[in-house]
Amino acid sequence: MEKINLKGLLLPELQQVMLDSGEKKFRAQQVYSWIYKSGLTSFDQMTDLPVGSRSHFSEIFRISSLKEVFRAESMDGTTKFLWELEDGNKIESVLIPDDKRLTACVSSQVGCALGCTFCATGKMGLTRNLSAGEIYDQVLQMNQWALAKRGQSITNIVFMGMGEPMMNLDNVVKSVKLISDATGVAISQRRITISTAGVAHKIKELADLGLNAKLAVSLHSAVSAKRNTIMPINKGTDLAELVKAIQYYTRSTGQRVTYEYVLFNQFNDNPEDAEALVKICRMAPSKVNIILFNPVAGAEFQRVTNDRLNHFVQYLADRHITVMVRQSRGQDIDAACGQLATKKQKAESAIQ
Ligand code: SF4
Numbered sequence: 001m002e003k004i005n006l007k008g009l010l011l012p013e014l015q016q017v018m019l020d021s022g023e024k025k026f027r028a029q030q031v032y033s034w035i036y037k038s039g040l041t042s043f044d045q046m047t048d049l050p051v052g053s054r055s056h057f058s059e060i061f062r063i064s065s066l067k068e069v070f071r072a073e074s075m076d077g078t079t080k081f082l083w084e085l086e087d088g089n090k091i092e093s094v095l096i097p098d099d100k101r102l103t104a105c106v107s108s109q110v111g112c113a114l115g116c117t118f119c120a121t122g123k124m125g126l127t128r129n130l131s132a133g134e135i136y137d138q139v140l141q142m143n144q145w146a147l148a149k150r151g152q153s154i155t156n157i158v159f160m161g162m163g164e165p166m167m168n169l170d171n172v173v174k175s176v177k178l179i180s181d182a183t184g185v186a187i188s189q190r191r192i193t194i195s196t197a198g199v200a201h202k203i204k205e206l207a208d209l210g211l212n213a214k215l216a217v218s219l220h221s222a223v224s225a226k227r228n229t230i231m232p233i234n235k236g237t238d239l240a241e242l243v244k245a246i247q248y249y250t251r252s253t254g255q256r257v258t259y260e261y262v263l264f265n266q267f268n269d270n271p272e273d274a275e276a277l278v279k280i281c282r283m284a285p286s287k288v289n290i291i292l293f294n295p296v297a298g299a300e301f302q303r304v305t306n307d308r309l310n311h312f313v314q315y316l317a318d319r320h321i322t323v324m325v326r327q328s329r330g331q332d333i334d335a336a337c338g339q340l341a342t343k344k345q346k347a348e349s350a351i352q
Contacts, residue, residue: 007136008132008174036140065141078097079095089110097152108172109128109162110130111124118230126167132171135175156193157179157187197217197218198231216289217259219260222273227239258286258289263293278319281321288324292327
């Protein structure tokens with residue numbers, strides 16, 4: 001009989017599993033704490049369980065774990081992790097220190113089906129969704145590493161690693177519940193950001209779930225014809241539909257949305273691009289994060305010049321749009337999503 005994997009189960013699910021296996025319900029809270037707080041993967045180490053329960057659990061349950069296969073630390077403190085999943089697939093996560101914050105950027109899928117032209121993950125295609133346990137494990141293991149190495153816990157989570165979180169919404173939501181649970185890494189939902197390339201119907205679904213997590217939309221162009229050329233999703237869900245979903249989200253949750261906007265030199269950094277962005281920003285409570293592009297191998301785009309960046313930002317600021325510029329982090333370690341996994345994949349196929 002296949003063992004049941006406990007990592008990824010919420011407490012009520014774990015309680016049910018315990019009852020189904022003939023154990024007392026309260027054992028679930030003990031095991032839950034060992035899995036999500038201590039990060040144990042062996043029942044033998046769960047010292048507050050009777051010896052009989054430990055061996056019973058080892059026979060019928062298992063606790064999956066990501067295997068760290070590579071870690072790279074940037075000069076700026078950004079640290080990238082490459083994990084191997086139980087089926088041999090690989091995913092990435094990144095830890096980004098910034099003043100008092102320590103942000104973990106996590107993956108939600110192996111690869112991604114959306115094929116944004118500027119993204120290394122998009123070039124891989126989609127292999128599969130990550131389970132809630134696989135998402136949680138990225139946070140848990142990075143948190144343990146950060147505590148041991150820097151004496152600091154993760155303060156913020158962004159779902160901006162490999163994959164489109166909205167295409168794996170059930171598991172992403174479950175992982176948000178695990179991450180924000182008081183037993184575990186206990187990071188408030190207000191410090192968790194779920195990003196999307198613009199899956200409109202899923203944005204509405206998320207709005208109805210009553211989470212406190214924040215929403216970020218990777219816009220990158222507010223001109224539909226231009227957005228079509230870099231984000232194929234825009235052909236199926238045009239900007240008007242996306243904006244309607246965002247308006248629904250901001251109305252239902254009372255939160256504003258963050259527009260992520262990677263500036264590509266002489267592509268989406270012209271005055272008419274800034275004007276179109278201002279129009280969209282005025283349609284719902286929002287702010288803009290301008291991101292400086294980390295060119296990926298074979299990319300057709302270049303990083304924006306300082307002059308063009310300043311003009312673009314000033315245009316928005318003059319029109320009272322809240323705008324922040326985010327520097328690319330970890331450029332020396334290929335920190336943009338999918339870069340490391342793609343390189344590893346290429347290296348492995350070269351070896352085989
Ligand atoms: S940018 Fe995000 S949505 Fe687009 S291909 Fe990359 S991972 Fe997928």
